[in-house]
Amino acid sequence: MQALLDVILPVFLVIGFGYVVVWKGWFSDAGVDGLMKFTQSFALPCLLFGAIARLDLTQNFDPRLLASFYTGAAICFFVALAGARWIFGRNWEDAVAFGFCGLFSNSLLLGLPITERAYGSDALAPNFAIIAIHSPFCYGLGITAMEIARNRGGRISALAPRVLKSMFSNTLVIGITLGFIVNLSGLPLPRVVWDAVELMIRAALPAALFGLGGVLYRYRPEGDLRAIGFVVAVSVILHPIIVWFMGRALALDPNQFRSAVLTSSMAPGVNAYVFANMYGAARRVAASSVLLGTAAMILTTWGWLTLLG
DSSP states (O other): OOOOIIIIIIHHHHHHHHHHHTTSSOHHHHHHHHHHIIIIIHHHHHHHHHHHSSSSSHHHHHHHHHHHHHHHHHHHHHHHHHHHTSSSOOOOOHHHHHHHOOOOHHHHHHHHHHHHHHHHHOOHHHHHHHHHHHHHHHHHHOOOOOOEHHHTTGGGGGGHHHHHHHHHTHHHHHHHHHHHHHHHHHHOOOOOHHHHHHHHHHHHHHHHHHHHHHHHHHHHHOSOOOHHHHHIIIIIHHHHHHHHHHHHHOOOOHHHHHHHHHHHHHHEEEEHHHHHHHHHHHHHHHHHHHHHHHHHHHHHHHHHHHHHH
């Protein structure tokens, strides 16, 4: 119960506040769009840039950690895709959108604040190692699968430019890439630059959580509840189960294990809906999975925190 009160509810109260003020009309849709534009295009890339630039890459980029998390993510992608195709009878494009929902955990907006509140800021290094390749991996797999589904019979070699363009036009990927450049080159940045980055970082997560609440108000569930429940179960239950067993088998240290399991237990991120909307595939399921998965996390994350001790 203490984990629920101290770790989970403060995060969800900020999300809920954003939801309520948009619902009541006290904060406009245009305001939500502007806030999310600020966080996703500027503040969160600064957070990722600062974290990756100062991360000890040799210590934290452990292949066992990444293998545990991303093997689970890839399996969930194909389980959700197969379920959409052969359980719910969806076309291939919808099936890929289902898969992306199962794949794309909300590692940044939910994974970071929940891990920080549970274990402290010093426990976040494995989270940043996971996040560093999260967007490239997920978008690379999702876009490649969608382009194959949409262009069956076309040349596979023609996919690479489209995939790379989509990945590296993402501001989060740009922030991560710049962080790696500074880290690997040893380029010293003036103190005034770091102070400015820190100011942006402080605004990033609270503003993003508030904005996420406003965004979720738009995604009220409408039908397809069996399909939505299936996607949510893959995301918040199957993924962390796979990571749990792989983490134990690969002997992750306690910090890595906790970060991997908690991050994998996050609901589908808003980018799951963005991806579905971009291709006009399974938009209702994607939108509602983001909302209901986020709500379900109040209980499922409590359960995982209890098991993690």
